[in-house]
Amino acid sequence: MNNILPNGTELRDLLSNSFLTTTHINRLLKSKGIITQNSDKNASFPIYMSLLLSPDEFNYLNEQNTEKEEKEKVKSVIIPIDGDIDLADLCLDLKIKEILLEKLTYSPNYEVYGTPNMTITNNEINLDVTIKTTSNVKGWSSRESYHKASLNLKKVDDRLIGTKTFTSKDSEKVIDFAIEDYEEKLKEKNYFKRGKEISRILFGNFNNVNRFNFFYSFAQDFKNTMLFEEITDIDILPDSSVSKVLPEKLKEFLNNVNNLSLKGKKLQDHIFITQKENHEFVQLKAIKFKYRFDKLGCDGTCVIEFEFPDKKNMNISEFQLNISNLSIDKHDKEKVTTPTITKKINAILNSHKLKNYEIYQNEKVE
Numbered sequence: 351m352n353n354i355l356p357n358g359t360e361l362r363d364l365l366s367n368s369f370l371t372t373t374h375i376n377r378l379l380k381s382k383g384i385i386t387q388n389s390d391k392n393a394s395f396p397i398y399m400s401l402l403l404s405p406d407e408f409n410y411l412n413e414q415n416t417e418k419e420e421k422e423k424v425k426s427v428i429i430p431i432d433g434d435i436d437l438a439d440l441c442l443d444l445k446i447k448e449i450l451l452e453k454l455t456y457s458p459n460y461e462v463y464g465t466p467n468m469t470i471t472n473n474e475i476n477l478d479v480t481i482k483t484t485s486n487v488k489g490w491s492s493r494e495s496y497h498k499a500s501l502n503l504k505k506v507d508d509r510l511i512g513t514k515t516f517t518s519k520d521s522e523k524v525i526d527f528a529i530e531d532y533e534e535k536l537k538e539k540n541y542f543k544r545g546k547e548i549s550r551i552l553f554g555n556f557n558n559v560n561r562f563n564f565f566y567s568f569a570q571d572f573k574n575t576m577l578f579e580e581i582t583d584i585d586i587l588p589d590s591s592v593s594k595v596l597p598e599k600l601k602e603f604l605n606n607v608n609n610l611s612l613k614g615k616k617l618q619d620h621i622f623i624t625q626k627e628n629h630e631f632v633q634l635k636a637i638k639f640k641y642r643f644d645k646l647g648c649d650g651t652c653v654i655e656f657e658f659p660d661k662k663n664m665n666i667s668e669f670q671l672n673i674s675n676l677s678i679d680k681h682d683k684e685k686v687t688t689p690t691i692t693k694k695i696n697a698i699l700n701s702h703k704l705k706n707y708e709i710y711q712n713e714k715v716e
Contacts, residue, residue, distance in 0.1 A: 378407055379397065381407070382401065384397065421517065421672055421673070421674070422515050422516070422517055422672060422673070422692060422696070423515070423516055423517070423522075423670045423671070423672040424513060424514065424515050424670060424671050424672065424696050424699075424700065425513075425514045425516075425522075425550070425551075425668050425669065425670045426511065426512060426513055426514070426550070426551060426669075426700065426703065426704060427512035427514065427529060427548055427549070427550055428509055428510075428511060428512070428548065428549045428550070428704075429503075429509065429510035429511075429512055429532075429533070429536070429542075429548050430508060430509055430542065430543035430546035430547075430548075430549075431505075431508060431509065431510055431536065431541050431542060431543055432508065432540070432541055432542075432543060433507050433508035435541050437470065437473060437475065437505050438470060439539075439541070440475060440503070440505065440510065440536075440541065441468050441469070441470050441475050442468065442532065442535045442536070442539075443467075443468065444466075444467075444468055444477060444528050444531055444532060444535075446462050446466050446479060446524065446527075446528060447462050449527050449528060449531045450462065450524065450527060453527050453530070453531075458520070459483060459484055459520075460481050460482060460483040460484070460520040460524075461481070461482050462479060462480070462481060462482075462524065463480040463481060463482040463496060464480055466478060466479040466480075473504075473505075474502055474503065474504045475502070475503040475504075476500060476501070476502050476503075477500060477501040477502075477503075477525075477528060478498070478499075478500045479498070479499045479500065479521065479524055479525065479528075480496055480497070480498055480499075481496070481497045481498075481499060481518070481520050481521045481524055482494065482495075482496055483495050483496075483497060483518065483520055495518075497516070497517045497518040497520065497521040498515075498516075498517055498521065499514075499515065499516040499517065499521035499522065499524060499525050500514075500515045500516075500525070501513070501514055501515075501525050501528060501529065502515070508543065511704065512529065513696075513700055514526075514529075515696070529548070533548060550668050550669075551668060551669040551703070551707050551711075552658075552665070552666055552667065552668060552669070553633075553635070553658040553660075553664050553665055553666070553667045553669070554664075554665035554666060555707075555711045555712055556710060556711060556712060557630070557712060558589055558592070558629055558630045558631070558632065558633055558634075559626075559629045559630050560710040560711070560712070561633065561634055561710075562626075562629040562634050563710050564706055564707065564709075564710040565634055565637050565656055566623065566637075567702070567706045567709075567710075568639055568654070568656060568699070568702065569581065569618060569639060572641075572698050572699075572702065573698070574645055575643060575645040575646055575694075575698060576641040576642070576643045576646075576652075576695065576698060577641060577642045577643070577644075578639060578640075578641055579639075579640045579641060579642055579651070580615055580616045580617070580618060580639075580640050581616070581617040581618045581620075581623070581637060581638065581639055581640075582613065582614065582615065582617065582638045582639070582640055582653060583611070583612065583613050583617070583636070583637065583638035583655075584611070584612040584617055584620065584622060584623075584634070584636075584637050584638075585609070585610070585611050585612075585634070585635050585636035585637070585657070586609075586610050586612075586622060586632045586633060586634050586635065587608070587609055587610070587632065587633040587635060587664075588604045588607055588608070588610075588631070588632055588633075589630075589631055589632055589633050592630060592631050594630070594631070596631050597627065597628065597631075600628050600631060604631075604632075633664075635657060635658050635664065635667075636655065636656065636657035636658070636659075637655075637656055637657070638653055638654065638655045638656075638674065639653070639654050639656070640652070640653050641653075641654065643691075643695075646686075646691055646694050646695070647682075647685065647686050647690070647691070647694075648678050648679065648682035648683075648685055648686045648691065649678070649679040649681075649682055650676070650677050650678040650679050650682065650691070651675075651676075651677050652673055652675060652676045652677070652695060653673070653674050653675040653676075654671055654672070654673055654674070654695070654699065655671065655672050655673075655674045656669070656670075656671050657669070657670060657671075658670075669703070671696075671699055671703070673692055673695060673696075676688060676691065676692065676695075678691065
């Protein structure tokens, strides 16, 4: 794909991908001086297929796919260790390709691209991996895709705080295999704290009320860097396991409801948030917050999704966050890059997440 410039019918596969909206295609037509009366995507196909793509135009289309695929998700693991061990001693060799051969009993549709290794930078251990995924059922434009993933380890007293950053399920699997192997190596060297296990932030680690409190703790300003504006989305499940009788109004509202998704503006004023007596009867599984920032090297807004994504196994679903929308003000776009701002935002939210998990997890409930 990197060596061809498609034209004619070859463009159909690229243009028909769902990540390309009418806005994307019409923007390219307008750049060629073509204005269409019908803005429908299908109506634009014949026009665009009769033209030649420039390298810049092809890169633009390809980048829209990459941007959608490469939205970073972040999860955390907490590894208990002997607090007297130096960080350099914890930087253990992880041969990812050999780990996959050992762990997998089948041939996956992905492979490790290049040679990942663990390094120490700024008093943190980093493992960066690129995964190449191949699909024979997709068109030529998306048959091969590349996904980045990383594991960052920061030593805090007698714990390693691990931050998993990934862009696809396959890249997350590879990082999880690396963590399993890393745990085994720590135990072999007696670095792992006896009687302890790696912990993750799971849906089942909270009761309904504390899960609400944990989510809603993000509805605040962060050290004058990110200013909370509103809640835009809420996903909840009625909890049939609660033995108490539902309040009459809530009972009527949730009658025959299995799953409820709310979208709007300033949902922090909705009764599911404001009426705390309702919290024990519903399971909050996802929420989106909108923030404005002006102290991160630029001005702009972002929408952050906090969720427990595994719908089939909710109790062991891991908490993750991702920036679903990031908009940098026009006058600042040349000053910073999206990855730089993303990294800063993730660092702020990760610190808050771990602090409040300690407060609201079930073991801390009195």
